[in-house]
Amino acid sequence: MAGGRTRATILGFVGALVVFAVLFTFAGVDKLVAQLRAADVRLVALVVLVTLGWLAAWAFSLRVVLDVLGVSLSVPQAFLVFTGAMFANNVTPFGQAGGEPITALLISRVTDTEYETGLAAIASVDTLNFVPSITIALVGAGYFVTETAFGANRRLEFALAAVAVLAIGVPSLVYLGWRRRYQVEARVVGVLTPAIRAIATRLPRVPVPTVGGIERRINGFFRAIERVATNPRGLALALGLSAIGWFFQMVGLWLAFRAIGTPIPLSIALFVVPIGAIAGVTPLPGGAGGIETVLVVLLVAAPLPAVTEPIALAAVVVFRGAVYWTPTVLGGLVVGSLGLRSRV
Incomplete structure (x- = not known):
């Protein structure tokens, strides 16, 4: 299983490099480098600073959810655990979906709690993070509708339609799932129990879990979700x-454009930031390449005459460089430290 995950991660990074190569070629490498060289270093540092603010806010959100579940975590621990979670998301395909199992294990080790509790906590945080993103995107879309000729650009029309569908569809699915949560739980138990036992029988030195044990853990996960909800x-x-x-995060992108000398409205x-984040579900580690492409396409399509492809890409490189690499480096140190401790 570990080998399969490693291969998937390597293939994901190769795919991301291919996407970046196409994107850089399209925008013009020389123009991109020139834009980045002329960037205001102080404003770039400020982008990194607001990135730390984003990490801290979401880390506190994780701490609140864990507190609801009866798990105590200090403020510094919450920050370190969340950076570890972002590291897991950034190095595994499909973003949060790929990183959540690793994050749950990280929470379990740090807090000495059950794995399913950690999984319920990070799943709850990821779900809760969706609500403000779509709400804020609708506010931004509302501004566009009142201030610009939206129908003049098909890309913006498609983006607005995507936001509207998500704003209606996802909450509806969550509501239906909540109303039928016990049926969903029973179905999950029925599907996962034989699958988990079958996988365990093929793994060396891994005891085959009992049916009752698997059901208890799955039930624990759903009860934890219910406590949060x-x-x-x-x-x-x-x-x-x-x-x-x-x-x-949005202030970070706004500052990135100021850093390269081409301000945009907040x-x-x-x-664009919440819509770009949707590309994180692609099979690219942390959405690398996919998120950048979506952001550039939307920024160039927006009514911003001064924003050309090289300018948009330069600002996105500054923004995503901070948002992607800051938690990846910090989180990698956290995960590596815990890994070394577990061997001592």
Whole structure:
């Protein structure tokens, strides 16, 4: 299984490099380098600073969710654990979907709690993070509708339609899933129990879990999700912290454009950052390549006459360089430290 995950990660990074090569060629490597060389270093450092603000806000959101589940985590621990979670997301395909199992193990080790509790916590945080992103994107879209000729650009029309579909479709699916959560739980138990036992029988030195043990863990996961969903105070606080984190990311893109000398309205960042994040579900590690492409396409399509392909790509490189590599480096150190400790 580890070998399969490693191969998938390597293939994902190869795919990301191919996407970057096409993107850089399209924008012009020489023009891109020239834009980056002329960037204001102080503003670039500020982009990194607001990136740390984003990490802190979402780390506190994770801490709130864990507190609802009865798991105690200090503020520094929450920050380190969340950077480790972002590292897992950034080096595995399909973003959060690929990184959540690793993150759950990380939470379990740091807090000495059950794996399913950690999985429920990070799954809840990822789900809660979706709500503010779409809400903010709709606010940005509303600004576009009132201030610009939206119908003049098919790409923007498609982006707005995607946001509208997500804003209606995802909450509807979550609501239906919640109403039928016990049926969903029973179906998950029925599907996963034989699959887990079959996999365990083929792994050396791994005991085959009992049917009762698997059911207990799956039930524990669903009960943890239920505790989070039925705690209004915890939900409100976690959602507020998530919104603050998104705002930090949007300010980061806004600052990146100022750093390269081509300011854009903050409302543009409100619209494009959440949509770009959707590309994180691609089979590229952390959405690398996919997110950058979506951001550049939307920025060039927006009513910004001064924003050409090289300028848009340069700003996105500064922004994504901070948002991707800051948690990847910090989180890698956290994960590596825990890995060494587990061998001692």
